[in-house]
Structure formats: C-alpha cells, structure tokens
Amino acid sequence: MLMKKHLLQLYSTLLESPNQHSMVTMPERRSCSQLLVSLLCFVLVLDSTLSFSLKNCSYSSSEEDAEYIMVECERHGLTVVPPDIPQNATTLSVAVNSIVQINRTDLQGLSRLKSLRCDFNLISHIESGAFTDLGNLIIIVLNNNKLTYLVDNMFLGLSKLEDLSLSSNQISLISPLAFQSLNSIKSIHLGLNNLHQVADIIPVLSNPTLKTLVLFHNNFSSFQTDDLPESASNLTSLMIGLNPLKKFNITKDVFPHLKELNLDGCTKDLVWAVGNKKFLQALTDLTIGGSYITFDTYTAMIQASGSLKRLELYNMNLVLVADVVEIACRIPSLQTLLLTEAELGTVDDKLLCACSKLTELKLPNDQLTNMSDHSLQSMTQLRILWLNNNHFSKLPVTIRELSLLEILDLSYNFLSKLDCLDFHDLKKMKSINLNSNRISSLQECLFETLLDLENLDIGNNSVFSVGDSFKVNLGKLELLNLQNNQLDVIYPGTFRNLSSLHKLNIESWQNYVVFHGAFEGLDNLQSLTLTLFEFTEELFMGLPQLKTLSLLMPVNVNHKISMQINTKPFTDLPHLKKLTVVIDGSHQLDISPDLLSGLRSLEILLAENFFKASVHLDTFRFTPKLKNLQIVHSDLSDLTPELFWYIPDLKELDLSNNKLKSLDFLAQAKLLALSVLKLSNNDLSVINETVFQFLPALRYLDLSDNPLTCECSNSGFMQWIQTNNQTQVVNGYQYICAFPVRLQGEHFLDFDVHSCWMDESFLCFISSTCLIMFVLLTSFIYHFLRWHLTYAYYLFVAFLYDNSRKKAGTPHRYDAFISYNVHDEAWVYRELLPVLEGQQGWTLCLHHRDFEPGKAIVENITDAIYSSRKTLCVISHHYLQSEWCSREIQIAR
Template identity: 65%
Template sequence: MPDLGSCPPVLVSLLCFLLLQHSTWSFSLKNCTISDSDDENGNDVYVSCDYRYLTVIPDDIPQNAVSLNLCENHITRITRAELRGLSKLVTAQFDVNRISAVEDEAFADMVELRFLSMNDNKLTNLTEKMFQGLSKLEELYLSDNEISFLTPRAFQSLPRLRSVGLTNNYLSKMTDIHPILKLPALISLQLAFNRLEYFQTDRIPVKLSNLTYLDLSLNFLRKFSITRHVFPNLSSLVFNECGYNIQWDVKNKTFLRSLTRLSLSGIYISFDSYRAILQTTSSLKQLEFSNMKSWLDQGLVETACQIPSLRTLVLTGCSLKTIDDKLLQSCSQITHLNLNFNSLLEMFEHSLQSLTQLRILSMSNNELSKLPVTIRGISTLEVLDLSYNSVKELDCLDFKNLTNLTSLNLQNNHVSTLQGCLFENLKELKELNLRLNSLDFVGNAFKLNLQKLESLNLDKNDFKAIRDGDFRSLFSLQELNLQTDDSYRIDHEALEGLGNLQTLRITCPFLTVIFESLQSLQNLSIVLVFNDHHNSHRRDDDSPFSNLTLLKRLEIKKQTTDKGGTSTDLLSGLRSLEFFRAENFFKESVHLDTFRFTPKLKNLQIVHSDLSDLTPELFWYIPDLKELDLSNNKLKSLDFLAQAKLLALSVLKLSNNDLSVINETVFQFLPALRYLDLSDNPLTCECSNSGFMQWIQTNNQTQVVNGYQYICAFPVRRQEEHFLDFDVHSCWMDRSFLCFISSTCLIMFVLLTSFIYHFLRWHLTYAYYLFLAFLYDNSRKKAGTPHRYDAFISYNVHDEAWVYRELLPVLEGQQGWRLCLHHRDFEPGKAIVENITDAIYSSRKTLCVISHHYLQSEWCSREIQMAR
C-alpha cells in the first residue's frame, strides 16, 4: 500500500473514493470469504457466501473464482448481470434459497462450469435459454424444487451433461423427462419423489441411451415397461416405495442384462410380481431389500438367491428379530451380507452356515447381546461389523475360526473385559475398533496376539490404567487411539513394543517420557486431564518428546484449569515438527525459547490460552511459519508482528481477542499474508483505527475475513454499527500538521502587523483618508452640493496671529471672500478628520499658509494631502 501520509488531503480523498467505487479492487469481500487455494500462485480462489442471509448475489465476487457457494441464503432470482465475468467458475452451488426465476442466459459467461446445484429452491419450470452457454456442464442438481415442466429444448446447450438430479419435483408425464433422456452423455438420472405414473420405453424419443443409474423411488408408478433395448448400459436401478400393484413389463431379459444393482423397498405388489421382477434381472450382483419383512417371510430371499450372479444381499430396516436356519439357506454364493438397522436379538446356530463364501458381514444397529454362535463357523469372513449393539461379553470361542478376518468393528457396545485368549486366532486382523465400550483394563488381549494389527481404536472407554507391556505384541500397529473422558494411570513402559506406531491419540494426567520408545511416531494428540485419584504426585517431564525426531504433528489439549508453567525444553527433539496446536496449555505467556527446537514448523496454533502479550523473539526460531492461529486469547496489541520476521506467514487468525486499536503498519512486515481473521474483537470506531479501515478496503493481497461484518464495540454511541461504516474523511487531515499551519500563520500575522505599524502606519493612514476623500468627493458630485466658502485656510497654530492680522483683513475685508477657519467654522463634537474633509469639499479653493511650523505639523500635512 502506498504511503498516503505525504499526499495532499484532496488527493487522498479522491483515491479512496475511487477505490470504494470499484469494489472488485478490494480483496476483502463484503459478504463472502475466500478459502485457501492449492494453487501456489494464488490464481484460483474458492468463494464461500453460505449462511449470510443474502437476498441477491454479491457484486464483488472475484472474476478468478473457480468455486462459488451461495447455499442457505434468501436469494429469489438469478440475473445475468450478477454472474457476468465469472468465466473461470468450475462449481456453483445455490442450494437452499428461494430462487423462483432464472433469467435467460444468466449463466452465459460461466463457460468452464462443470457442476451446478440448485437444490431446495422454488423453481417451477426450465426455460429454453436458462442454461445457455454451459457447454462444459457435467452435473446438474435441481432436487426439492417445484418443477412441473421442462421446455423441450431446455437441455439442448448441455452436450456434456452426465448426471441430472430432479428428486422431489412435480414431473408427472414421460414427456416431461424427454429433454433429459435426449442428452447424449447422460449416465445418471435421479427422478425419485415425483408424480410419474408410467415409465415406458416405447414413449422415449431416443433409440439408445448411455444411462447407467436410474432412481424412480417414491413415484407411485402404475407401470414400468421396457419394450425396447433403450438402456443397454443400465447397471443400477433404485425402485423404492413405488406404489401399489405396479405392473412390471420387461418381457425380454436382455433388456436389463447390464443391471447389476437393484434396490427394492416397500412396493406393495404380490409375491409373484416380485418373482417376475427378479427373473428379468438375471445379471444382478447387488440386491437391496428394505422394509419388506412380510415378503421375506414368504421366501423372497430364496427367490433372490437363485440368481447365480448375486454376491451382495442387503436386508436393512426389515424389523428382523431373528434369523432362522432357512432364511439364507440358498444363498451360498453371497459374499457380502448387510443386516444393519433391524431389531436382531438372536441368530440360529446354523443360520449362516450355508454362506460358504461370505467375506463381509454387517450387523450394525441391532440389539444383539452376544456374538451369535453361527459366526464362529464362517472361516472365509474378512470384515465383521457388530457396532451399535448391546454385546456385553466376548468369549474366546467367538472368533476361534475367523482366521481370515482383517477388520472387526465392535464400536458402541458394552464390552467390559478382554480375555487374553480372545484374539489369539485372528492372525490376519489389521483393523480393530473397540470405541465407546466399558473397558477398564486392556488386560492380556494384546500381549501375545494380533501381530498384523495396523489400527486399534480404544477411544471413549473407562480405563483405570494402561500397564507395562499391554501392547507388547503389536509390532505392526500404525494407529492407536487411547483418548478418554477421564485420565488414567500410564506405566512408564505402557507403550513398549510399538516401534512402528505412526499415529497416537492418548489421554494423560501429565506429560511424561512414555513416548520415548515411539521413534516412528509422526502424529501425536494428547489430552491432559489431571486426576488426583490416579496421580497424587503430578510432575511434567522437561523433555517428554526428546526421541520423537520424526514427529510432524503434535496436538496438546489441557482440560484442567491449573496455570502450571512449561519447560523451555518442552519441544526438544522435534526437529521434524511441522504442525503444533496447544489448546488451554500455555497460560498468559510463552517462553522465548519454546520453539528453538522446531525450525521446520509451518503451522502454529495457540488457542484458549489467555495470552495477553507476545514478544517477537518467540518466532525467530520458526522463519518458515505459514499459518499462525492465536484465537481465543487476550491479546491487546499486534506490535510483536513488526519484528517477528514472519516473512512466509500467509494465514493469521486472531479471532476472539481483546484487540481494539490495530496499527495497520504491522502488516507491512508480513509480505506473504493472504488470510487475516479478526472476528469478534472489541474494535474501536474512531480515528485511531482509520488507517486500518482504509487498509482493509484498499489492500489487494490480504483477505480480511468477514471484514465488512465487523461490529463496533467502542465508543458506546457507535455500538452495533458496522466497523467499516465509520466515516474516515474527518481523520485524513493530520492534526499536528493543522496545528503547525495555524501557529505559523498566527506568528506571521503578528510579525507583519508589527512591521507595518512601525514603518508604514502613516502611509496606510493617509491612504485610508484619501480613499475616504475619494468616496466623499464622488458622493458630493452626484448630489450637486454648492460650495459654502471661497477658500479653506490651512495654517499652523503658531501662524494664527499672522492669519488674523494680515491675511483675514485683506481677503475678507478688502476682497469680500468668505473664508473657512477651523477655530471658527468646524462643527463641535465632530471628528477632526471629518471636519477637515467637509471644509475642503465645501470650499472652492484651499489656501495653505506654509511656514516652518506648518511643515512639522501632522494635521497640516494631512490637510494639504487631502486638498491635493
């Protein structure tokens, strides 16, 4: 930003006016924010304007934007003028607004657009030129509108359109969807929840379609008819809740020979009709039944499993309480069985024994209290999901024969103990999820088993302690989650044996050296929860991470309220650290040498820590820092940034601090700054912030996030006003400069006055009286006043005797003149100057008696000057 301090005020005013008039020059958008771009040059920007209560599209969207999000607003109309110039836009979202009209060719400038979503609006029809110009559009979503009519040529300008979503609209006839089916590149069509009564290929005006996915759910169809080979590539058909007594008319099996996935739910037709449907879909690989218990009881599963190609069977939401030995007896070819969201209480002992090829079994969200015995015999099983059940106990025989199991999910059950023999046969297990259970001790479950386990999640349990060697055999473990809501005792060698661990999330009472053996660790998240019950002698180790030379990401969150200090060697050894987040950890201050061991740090977050002041030396050890988050502290000044030497810093977050006055000059020392967040600070709307206000509006590099929504906190009379609405014109003139000019002018005036009084006062006095005489003369000439005297005698008082004895007898006595003498004819009480002026102008002549005294007299000099 140029230095405007030396510019004339008029020039400053003009410059600021021009900048304010051209809002596209401003990098801080009035109603939107710009998200971080992966583009190193910063040419591509992602604009978010969601949840802003907007009624129109903002006019300051950057023309190099590639993504625009305007969801959750109150926009009612889209015009071409509002979207003009957005030629680089690739994705645009207008979901959840009140859009009822789109002007023709409104998107004409968006020539690069690939994705357009206008779900949940008030559109009623699609006009011929609505999508004009979108020749590269591939995905269009218009669900949850009120569309009842499509102009026949509505999609003619969309040759690359591949996916169309029109769920929950008012389309009622086949002719309504003809414009869509004509699209040459169409592969996915969502027509669920419309008013279609018939779907018949003989009414489709195309010979061949590339459609692969079709959703006709919730349409209450009367007839589904395929009489021509129109959909040779159709692989997925969703046919849920499609009405009563639907007529399925697919006479030739080859018409659906590509169909591999079929979803059926709640269609109230006869069992024979279901059988007919399944007989015409002989290539199915995945079949989904939902809310169809009565037909399952009649043998629908048996009919389905007669399809030789079937591999995935989904029976969700069918209110199954038990699985007997007959339900799945004919499904030997099934490899994936999904029984989620039923009400399963038990399964018969041999209910799954016929599934000799089963690899994936999902029984999430049921009511099982123990593992069904039938699972024990499925030696082919690779993935088992029993999450969100009520399993309390696990027996050593439960997994005895599951030797090929690679993933086991027992999340959100009531398991309290793990026996040492529980996992001894799971030689291939790689992922184990025991999150949200009631475990208090790990026991011996991991000391001798699970050598191939890579991921173990024990989050949200009730651990009392983690003991030495609890994970001794987990040589391959890469990810371990031990975070809980309360602290627990951790023995010194509790994590021994985890030499390949890369990610660890743990809850500790204090920082200890238990991490010293984890030399491969790259990600560490620690929650500090102090509990007197577990640790009566609390002491943080000075260098708890000294051996973690490969650690790249460290997060520490303290849930206690103590204000204990931290060691200067806290981060000792972390020479590879790139990300560090400390929440409620540092209290009021951070030691100057804290980051001397982390020269590669790029992202630093110190939040909720009550920091009131920082020194620039703190950041001298981390010159490559790119992101700094100091939100939710008590900072009152940003002066520390001026000497922090953060030349690479691009993102600065300072929300929820105590910043009231911000010196914009500190940002001159952050040349790479592109993103600045100062939300929820008590900003002062006075001239002390005028420079910062001007910087927000004129800088073309740094985005001040939501800058136009900042609210004044001070003074009281301006509270609740917008920060940038403050008129800074009165602040542009430098007060000290104004005082200088005023005092200089006053001094010059006094000097000039003194000079004139001393050297020129008589000249000015004469000039003044001459001017009065000139005015008087003009006025008398205009009035035509006659002379009263023949002559005015001008003499000095010392010559008065001569005038009376010699001059007066001759001129008045002998010549008969009428003379004007000052002692005789001047009007008493009148100013002397006015009397002289009247005497001169009342006489035809002025007679001066020149003598030595006359020449020395001030009044005589004035009289002769006036007369002359």
C-alpha cells in the first residue's frame, strides 16, 4: 500500500505542468509517465481487494476491513449457483432467485467464505459434500426454499458454523447424523416447517454446542421430555410458540441451562405439566400468550420457575389480565413485564399495584387512552416505561410519580399538549421519545428540571415554535430531534445552553427562517440537519466541532425560483468532514466558486439537484482532502478535467442521474486514487475505454441505465469489460442495447465484435496497395507481354472454333491457304498460282483477294486457316522477318 501511495504521488507530479526550469524534456516526461502507469497497474493487480466483472453478481470490498469481500447475486433469475464467484469472497448472497439445488462443485474453493445466503429460492436438494470447502463459514441462511429432508452429513465440512437458518421450508424429517459435523453450532432456526413431534428434533437437541433453537409455526401438538433421551441439553433458548400445542410436559431435567422459553400463540386446550421447578430452574425469560389460555394454565406457566426476570404476555383475554399480572408481579425476581395486544383501553389503580419491584414496564399496542392518576404509584423502582403505539391524548398524570424513571417512550400516540408539571419530578430522566404525536408547542418550563436528560425525540409533530424551552440548563443533552415539525423561525440563542449536544435534527418540509446566532453555544455539536431557504455568511458561527452537516432546501413545486449563493457560509466550519446539500424542486441557482471556502477538512460532499447543469472550475479548490463526491440529479451534460485537479485524493465519484454524453474529461482529470465511479442514468451511448487507463486505481464502475449503442464504436469497451482483471463493471452482463433499433432489448455484451476487428485504416492501406500493384502489373504486361497474350487469346478462340466446326461437320471452302509476305507477292502470282490453280485445279485462299474487308486481321487469318484443308507457307527472308507472317504460321501450327 505504501508503494502504491508513492507511485501515485510521483505520477501526479509528472502530470502537472512542466516547470520552466525543469531539466526533464517532454519526451522523457512522457516515457516516465508510461512506465509509472505500468508499475501502478502491476501493483494494483497484486492487490487482493480488487474486483472484476461478474456475469450475474456484483462485488464489493471494504477499506476498513481488507478481508471483507462481498459478492451479491440477488434477483437475477438464476437457476444455478454462478460459476464465476471469486474464491477470495467472504460473504456471498444468491438470495431471491430460482436455484433448484446446490451441487458439490457449486461452492468449491470458497474456503474464505464466512456468510452464505441462499434464501428465497427453490432449493429442494443439497448434494452430499456441497459444503466441504466452506471450513470458515459462520452463518448460512436457507430460509424460504423447498427442502423436505435433512440427510446424513448434509452439512459436512461446516465445522465453524454458528448460525443455521432453515425456516419456511417443508422439512418433515431430520436424519440422526444431519448435524453431526456442526461442531460450533449455536443457533438453528427451523420455524415454518412440517415437524410434528419431539422425536423429530432429537438430532438437533443432541448437539452439545447448540444454544438457541427456533421452532415457530410447525405442527407440534405436544412437547414431552419422555420422547427425549436422558442426556441433558445445553440449550439456553427454546422458541416453540405458534404451534398447535396441547401439552407441554417436562418430567426430567433435560434442559438444565434453559434461560429463555417462548410459547406465544398456544391453543386453548394446552396442558402445562412441569412437576418440578428444578426442571426450569435456570429460566429467566418467558413469553406466553393466547386469548384462550385459562387462568390456571397461566399461573402454572408463570410459577414454573422461581428465577423469572422477564415476562412477555401477548394477546391475553382481557378478563384474565388483572389476575395474571398480579400472579406474575408476586414473583420476587421479576424485573420486566411486557403486556401487549391486550386491548386494555385503560389502566386502573389495581392492575399494577402488586408490581412494586418492576424496573421495566412495556405496554405497547394496548389501545390505551387513559391511565388512572395513581395506577403506577406502587412502582417505585420503575426505570423504563414504554407506552408507545397507543391512543393517549395527554400525558398520564401517574407518570409524574415515577421519580426514578430514566427512559420514557410515548411515540405514536395522540399527545397534543404537554404541561410544565408532566416532567417536573422526573429528575433522573435520560431519554424521552415523543415522536409521531400532535404536539404543537413547547413551554419554557417543560424540561427545566431534567438536568440528566441525554436523548430527546420530538420529531414528526406539529411544533411551530420552541420558544425558550431549550434555554434551560440541559447541560447533558446529547441528541435532539425536531425533524418534520412546523417550525417557522429559529431565533438567536435558541440552543445556547445545550453545550453537550452532539446531534441536532431540525429538518422539515416546511420553510422556516434561521437567524444569525441560532446555533451559538453548541460548542460540541458534531452533526446538524436542517432546512434552509437561503445561505448567509454568519449562519454556522459557533459550531467549531461540527463534522456532519445536512441541508435540505425545499422549493415550491408550482414555480421555479432563482437563488444566489454568493457568500461563504462555511468559513466557520474548519473541522467539517461531511456535507450534504439537497434541493427539492425546480430552481435557478447562481453558485459562487467560493461556496466551499473554509472546508479544508471536508472528505465527503453529497449534492443532489444543487449544481444545476454546470460546476465552476474553482469550486473544489478549498477542499483538498475530498475523498467522496456525489453530484446527482443535477442535469450535468459536460465536465472539464480541470474541475478535479484540486482533489487528487478523490476515491469515490458519483455522477448518477445526470445528462453526461462523454467521459473524455476523465482522461486529464488526474484522478489517480479514484476507486469507485458511478455513472448510472446518464446519456452515455459510446464509451471510449482508453479513458480508464488514466484511472489506475479504479475497481468499481457502474454504468447502468445508459442508452448504450451496440455498434463497432463500442467494441473496444465491450472487450474491456470482459477482459480487464482490475475493474468490476457492475451488472455489465445485464446492460441492454438502446441503439440501433434492430438490436433494442438485446444484451450489450452479446453484440458480435468479430466484424469490428478489421481496422478501417488498415483496410484502406490494403486496398490502395492492391490497386497500385494491379496498375503496375498491368503496365508491365502491356509493355512486355501484350502480343503473347493476344496470341494466347486467339489460340484459345481458334481451339473453340475448331471444335465447333468439327462437331458441325462444316466442309472446307479452300484446298489451301497461302501464307506469304507482301514482298514475295510477285513470285506467288507469277510462279505459284498458275501451277496450283491452273494446272492442279486447287482452290486457294489469298489474303489480298479473299479476306473479308473490315474484319480484324487475326480473325481473317483464323477463318482462312480453318476454312482450308492445308496451309502453305512461302518461306523467305522477308517472311521470317514479318511479325504477321509469324502469327500465321503459329496459328496454323
């Protein structure tokens, strides 16, 4: 890693403009740069955390944990486990697919895998030895499949497995040796299956390391220890609720370590038979429920253990609630009582009078509208009270009596007004949750006595003004949530006394005014979320330790507005590390290039719909430590490389949901440390793969939902996706062609690039070379061999002519054709003709007398020869020197 850092720094130096005094020439500089790029690529290839393109999966790693490598293959319609899973993966998910079985070879070589998710598939068979190579696996999830039978050694090789989830299958049989190899198993989930009897789970309970067993929603009609072997189990948690249990019978000490038992949703005929308290002497947590369970059964279940600390009662018959609660609260060890879905409506003075030793009371979802003024009077030890998800319109007066109360949850009620006396005597209070009520105002005296308050949540109410309610001494308050209220103004000094506040959220969809000095006194605030309509220079004064700032700027959706940000609002935030700016709605925004002035520690900038259409070149010159930049939903169509020269350490760049048409700006952006690049939902159709050569650290690239064209112009990029061994192109094999029309809907990487392999310039070179050679050859032949070719042509024609005459049987017109030179013409007429024609009676063919006028001489010669039975050549010196005479004798031959 150190070597990589030094190489990046050196390469960055070489890319800078050459100094006028430098002794290194430009060619030398270019050679050095090329060498360094090669070295960087070599170093990066050796980095084990690098990723690559997978056909049906995405690949991610963590800089904080170098060993963490996650492969995610969810929702791809897979029918088999993908074969290209990297062998250095530590987490693998093939959930939500259509995989039918897991074969022995599917997971071979994945020895580093620690977590495996195969839920929501159609797996009905797991081949023996399928998990043999997964010796380091800790968690496996096989929920929501079609498994019916767990066979011997099904989980062979999983010696380090701790958590096995098999819920929502169709399991009805478990082999005695199914879990034999699970030497480290702690938790097994078998809920929502078809198990019927205790004997079915003996192979599970016999595992000595098992601590938690979940059996919800099966078909157990009884649970009797008579069906179990004598050996004791080490089980500490048994969840057997929501079964049609009619009998729960423990007759021997097989669960000496059982601490938690869940029997929620039992039938009305349940028979509870635990004859000796020693059998459940370790039980501390009991969950029971069912509207048909009798009082005697409830009593027997609650009194089965003498060390019960936590009791949850669900969906009880309203008639039995008071008596069952009284029985429960008389257990000396009981500390926590949860009573839910009981439709109580109200709590009177008697219901909880016996619960004086409780430290935690939870009454959610009980349709409570009121509690009597002294209903909690006896609960002098109560420290935690949950009354969430009820129908209270005002704070019950009885809460004022709980002087030791530390945590109060009244979220999701109908509270509209709080009185000064509501919290006056609750001086030990540390956390109050009033989220999702109807509170409209906060009185100044409301929190004045809560000197130990650390957490206050008043989000999702109707508070329009906080007034002076936070000007009291809340010196220990660390978290304040005022999100989604109806605040209209935040005055100076509103939070001045909250000196320990770490996190403040006043975000709202409604515009409100924030005056200068509103955040004075928040010297330790580290996270601030608020809604703004305009920026001012002094707005964030008094926040020296702020590290995270989130700004929401809502815009009226009915009309565009024009805003100017010509100030430097962040100059007083030298330690800010993360800034989020989100504008909701249409706008016209004039942003100063000095906007980020003062943010010298900024590492993360998330801007949504903020830098509309363009970003000034000097925007990031004040943020040299920026590592993560997101500019999304901003209609950016073009970027210049100079924009990124101020942030050389940038590692993640997200430009999704813009209108970029080209990535050429990356070639000169000097982003040598960039490892993650997201460009989904842009207008990229043709991508030049050479730009990625200038991003030597890139390992994650997302180009989803771009209108890619499936033509030769993208052939280089297609090959790069499939062959590069450094950068993972996320879901690259699922990219779809947008152009041309005939290929719309086809997969981008299915385009045949073979037709694009011939380079156009090379093709032009070959064509022009062939043309030149043809012209030269033609000229050579014409000059030196034209007569030979002419002769050969007519010889061939003569051959065809001769064959045709022989086949037709055409008679000869002449007895002989006389071939002679014009210089010998006198001798032919004086000596030859009188003898042959006069005396012998031959019919002779003479060229000056019998050749057809206008016809080619060669054709006349050919016709004369083939029309004559013989050819007579008058050989003389002139004849031998004549070219045409030579042709005649050659044709005759």
